[in-house]
Amino acid sequence: MAQKIVSVVGARPQFVKAAVVSEQLRAAGLPEVMIHTGQHYDANMSDVFFAALGIPEPRYNLGIGGGRHGEMTGRQLAEIERCLLEERPDAVVVYGDTNSTLAGALAAVKLHIPVAHVEAGLRSFNNRMPEEINRIVTDRVSAVLFTPSQVASANLRAEGIAESRIVEVGDVMYDAALRYGGTARPPGPASGGCVVTIHRAENTDDATRLGVIVAALIELSRLMRVTFPVHPRTRKALTEAGEWGRLAAHVELTEPLGYIEMLAAVRAADVIVTDSGGLQKEAYFLETPCVTLRGETEWVETVALGWNRLVTELNVPDIVAAVSGARPPATDDARPYGDGHAAAKIAQFLRATI
Numbered sequence: 116m117a118q119k120i121v122s123v124v125g126a127r128p129q130f131v132k133a134a135v136v137s138e139q140l141r142a143a144g145l146p147e148v149m150i151h152t153g154q155h156y157d158a159n160m161s162d163v164f165f166a167a168l169g170i171p172e173p174r175y176n177l178g179i180g181g182g183r184h185g186e187m188t189g190r191q192l193a194e195i196e197r198c199l200l201e202e203r204p205d206a207v208v209v210y211g212d213t214n215s216t217l218a219g220a221l222a223a224v225k226l227h228i229p230v231a232h233v234e235a236g237l238r239s240f241n242n243r244m245p246e247e248i249n250r251i252v253t254d255r256v257s258a259v260l261f262t263p264s265q266v267a268s269a270n271l272r273a274e275g276i277a278e279s280r281i282v283e284v285g286d287v288m289y290d291a292a293l294r295y296g297g298t299a300r301p302p303g304p305a306s307g308g309c310v311v312t313i314h315r316a317e318n319t320d321d322a323t324r325l326g327v328i329v330a331a332l333i334e335l336s337r338l339m340r341v342t343f344p345v346h347p348r349t350r351k352a353l354t355e356a357g358e359w360g361r362l363a364a365h366v367e368l369t370e371p372l373g374y375i376e377m378l379a380a381v382r383a384a385d386v387i388v389t390d391s392g393g394l395q396k397e398a399y400f401l402e403t404p405c406v407t408l409r410g411e412t413e414w415v416e417t418v419a420l421g422w423n424r425l426v427t428e429l430n431v432p433d434i435v436a437a438v439s440g441a442r443p444p445a446t447d448d449a450r451p452y453g454d455g456h457a458a459a460k461i462a463q464f465l466r467a468t469i
């Protein structure tokens with residue numbers, strides 16, 4: 116029976132996942148020590164999440180954000196190892212697919228501490244994404260793979276991962292959306308227009324793709340209100356490309372939103388445009404159609420159920436057509452991401468089995 120867990124977080128989506136799991140660890144009476152790598156460090160990318168979601172203060176805050184991928188991951192690895200040597204936990208919990216996830220998993224497994232990966236088994240099958248490398252390596256070295264869906268479990272089986280390591284619990288982001296967003300849409304037509312988030316390297320660091328996105332958003336702003344909370348990476352890219360002013364003249368550009376504010380914005384919106392993984396699902400949970408500006412998605416269920424549409428070949432007419440034509444499909448009772456109790460199942464499993 117586990118006596119102590121260390122969890123590693125660092126980037127915005129991990130704070131949300133950790134909030135619901137952390138609460139259940141407390142309910143299960145399993146002590147948790149949290150390490151924050153510092154990957155996200157702006158107040159509106161980190162502190163506001165801890166405050167709004169009531170996440171306990173991390174014991175360690177490593178302050179390692181920015182820099183190239185190898186540098187960031189390597190520095191985090193060295194520092195997390197030091198913390199783990201001090202804490203000697205029974206297991207380390209890592210979340211999702213960021214550089215902090217990979218650093219936490221590697222540090223633990225090299226010290227022979229079992230790793231539990233929350234949100235295991237997702238695949239985009241695109242190895243040019245840093246997140247895909249982080250997922251594959253983390254899943255390979257983890258002792259317990261908590262998967263969010265049947266598709267994720269099947270991905271692991273297809274890679275030859277033993278059944279005994281796969282624990283399908285559902286999606287902790289679904290737990291969080293139920294807890295903090297509610298699911299029932301307000302009656303009547305939504306009036307929030309289009310809410311946009313873009314932050315993936317493949318879109319921000321490619322001048323052609325970024326230019327197409329800017330042109331499409333300007334075009335869309337003639338048809339509907341467009342609101343765009345801007346991630347720091349995207350702000351930098353737009354500024355360097357000289358696009359910030361042109362976009363700001365048509366689109367409401369804001370600071371990144373807190374989690375609960377974001378859920379409210381998604382809920383009120385007519386359509387979401389994004390390249391985020393989490394937002395594709397939040398749109399689905401809150402019954403707002405979504406258009407995803409990526410060549411592929413890990414969350415294939417949202418597409419199959421008709422809530423999400425990919426624009427794979429990025430161009431202005433296709434984006435505008437997809438967004439202006441986005442409509443909710445007929446609702447069904449498919450529940451591909453579990454029953455809203457994923458976090459409790461994770462806590463109980465860790466308590467009883469590790």
Ligand code: UD1
Binds near residue numbers: 180212
């Ligand atoms: C990271 C994750 C991505 C996740 C996203 C959520 C990796 C490889 N990617 O991407 O999977 O979807 O978080 O937001 O881990 N920056 C700031 N202030 C901050 C945070 C970042 O200025 O608070 C800057 C960084 O210095 C860097 C850039 O934004 O220049 C990108 O940050 P980084 O953490 O490398 O990756 P994300 O794009 O946020």
